[in-house]
Amino acid sequence: MQRHIQHGPINLDTPIRFNDALPDEVDIVVIGGGIVGVSSALFLANAGFSVSLMEKGRIACEQSSRNWGWIRQHGRDADELPIMMHASRLWEELDAATSGKTAFKRGGIMYLASTRAQMDKRESWLEIAKQHQLDTRILTADQVAEHIQQGEGAHKWIGATYTPSDGRAEPWQAVPALCGLAQAKGVTVTENCAVRAFEVTNGNLQSVVTEKGNIKCGQAVLAAGTWSSLLLQRHGVSIPQLSVRSSVSATAPMPEIFGGNAGDETMAFRRRADGGYNISISAQHDLYIGPGVLRHVLKWLPVASKHWRDTRFRSNAPQNYPDHWKTNRTWAEDETSPFERMRVLDPKPDTSKNETLRQAFAARFPQLGKPTLTHSWAGMIDAMPDIVPIVDRVPAIDGVILVTGMSGHGFGIGPGFGEIVAKIAARNPTGFEMDRFRFSRFSDGSKLRPGPSI
Numbered sequence: 001m002q003r004h005i006q007h008g009p010i011n012l013d014t015p016i017r018f019n020d021a022l023p024d025e026v027d028i029v030v031i032g033g034g035i036v037g038v039s040s041a042l043f044l045a046n047a048g049f050s051v052s053l054m055e056k057g058r059i060a061c062e063q064s065s066r067n068w069g070w071i072r073q074h075g076r077d078a079d080e081l082p083i084m085m086h087a088s089r090l091w092e093e094l095d096a097a098t099s100g101k102t103a104f105k106r107g108g109i110m111y112l113a114s115t116r117a118q119m120d121k122r123e124s125w126l127e128i129a130k131q132h133q134l135d136t137r138i139l140t141a142d143q144v145a146e147h148i149q150q151g152e153g154a155h156k157w158i159g160a161t162y163t164p165s166d167g168r169a170e171p172w173q174a175v176p177a178l179c180g181l182a183q184a185k186g187v188t189v190t191e192n193c194a195v196r197a198f199e200v201t202n203g204n205l206q207s208v209v210t211e212k213g214n215i216k217c218g219q220a221v222l223a224a225g226t227w228s229s230l231l232l233q234r235h236g237v238s239i240p241q242l243s244v245r246s247s248v249s250a251t252a253p254m255p256e257i258f259g260g261n262a263g264d265e266t267m268a269f270r271r272r273a274d275g276g277y278n279i280s281i282s283a284q285h286d287l288y289i290g291p292g293v294l295r296h297v298l299k300w301l302p303v304a305s306k307h308w309r310d311t312r313f314r315s316n317a318p319q320n321y322p323d324h325w326k327t328n329r330t331w332a333e334d335e336t337s338p339f340e341r342m343r344v345l346d347p348k349p350d351t352s353k354n355e356t357l358r359q360a361f362a363a364r365f366p367q368l369g370k371p372t373l374t375h376s377w378a379g380m381i382d383a384m385p386d387i388v389p390i391v392d393r394v395p396a397i398d399g400v401i402l403v404t405g406m407s408g409h410g411f412g413i414g415p416g417f418g419e420i421v422a423k424i425a426a427r428n429p430t431g432f433e434m435d436r437f438r439f440s441r442f443s444d445g446s447k448l449r450p451g452p453s454i
């Protein structure tokens with residue numbers, strides 16, 4: 001993998017940027033320096049809490065720098081949509097507060113349809129958009145052509161659904177910029193420092209145990225992405241979180257054919273700030289079979305049966321992955337934890353579909369031809385069986401707030417949940433209906449209601 005290109009995974013060869021000394025005591029420790037942990041730390045600091053943010057590798061080194069960069073309201077789960085609409089406004093404010101470093105831009109998101117059946121499926125979501133006065137609308141083939149420039153003989157779409165107020169940002173630079181903002185508000189941020197455990201007495205959180213010492217705290221926010229379930233498992237708490245690999249490729253800069261983000265049944269693309277495109281095969285991911293998959297298979301059956309075509313099953317995860325057979329599930333506080341053994345989860349991308357991707361791009365934009373792909377990367381997407389996250393207190397450990405399982409769409413909504421976390425920590429009303437995101441839904445006998453796909 002080429003690491004020096006200025007988009008995609010964080011460049012691990014650059015010097016550590018956030019290296020604050022560990023405080024002895026804070027109000028709240030945030031675990032994980034992805035978009036969710038960083039946003040939580042920022043809003044917690046705004047709310048007046050003293051905060052320490054711990055990241056085992058580098059800020060945004062996992063999913064939060066590897067994603068497509070879509071800030072998407074379009075096609076959201078009905079309960080996520082109000083939070084996402086609010087998050088979209090927050091992105092605007094955060095971009096201003098970072099002097100444009102997030103590169104947030106509203107260029108719209110278009111879900112393109114090549115067949116009537118696909119169009120019907122896309123249109124079926126419009127009722128949810130209407131309920132929330134979102135600006136999503138249906139486009140005919142001619143209207144699509146007014147937005148997306150296609151050359152002679154191009155693949156034709158019969159229509160699309162389109163949300164002009166949707167946007168994008170450059171993940172690899174946005175999250176470190178937001179972290180800089182949090183640090184300027186007083187958050188101590190320490191990269192290369194894994195949290196190994198919670199110190200708990202009589203069910204109450206006392207401190208967070210890191211590889212560099214303990215931090216006393218009244219509360220902790222667990223925003224560790226794909227690693228959250230492993231840390232909880234050490235404390236006897238089970239959540240049915242699984243992870244899938246998803247791969248992305250970047251094109252060299254080329255003329256603008258559409259300034260926003262779009263996808264059809266084959267390919268998704270978005271214009272980057274440097275004039276290139278991030279392109280991916282739509283809805284395709286790899287699931288490595290491990291003990292977590294076997295343990296939670298029944299909970300996953302409803303969604304798996306709906307999306308099995310998008311999933312390729314792999315027999316075994318590479319060593320030290322969270323759900324590898326030999327990854328430790330228990331360890332002592334003074335022992336190297338699995339989080340230190342894998343500072344940065346950097347999956348090898350699946351490049352076997354790159355030629356298909358180039359052909360699909362050229363079929364849609366023959367005037368541009370097959371694009372030059374400068375590089376490819378992958379990320380492990382953490383997901384819950386109903387494709388919406390858990391954002392709630394952990395019942396078994398008083399003081400721990402869990403915000404994880406973003407299910408493939410946490411970049412855009414991250415600031416929204418970050419602000420909600422600060423309200424939960426302060427025991428204030430969140431202003432949103434949060435029942436859908438409750439911790440207990442996987443164990444209280446209620447029927448899971450799968451949201452839209454990852």
Ligand SMILES: Cc1cc2nc3c(=O)[nH]c(=O)nc-3n(C[C@H](O)[C@H](O)[C@H](O)COP(=O)(O)OP(=O)(O)OC[C@H]3O[C@@H](n4cnc5c(N)ncnc54)[C@H](O)[C@@H]3O)c2cc1C
Nearest residue numbers: 032034036056064067068070195225379406409410411412
């Ligand atoms: C290829 C791909 C495309 C995607 N496209 C989009 C998109 O277009 N739009 C969108 O909204 N979402 C998208 N997503 C999903 C989005 O990236 C994630 O939902 C989001 O980044 C999750 O953020 P997070 O902070 O929860 O987790 P992460 O970004 O994974 O961050 C968790 C962090 O916690 C750290 N950590 C873990 N354990 C510990 C520990 N014990 N101690 C200290 N630190 C720890 C990790 O090192 C990591 O940096 C995509 C994801 C991928 C992989």
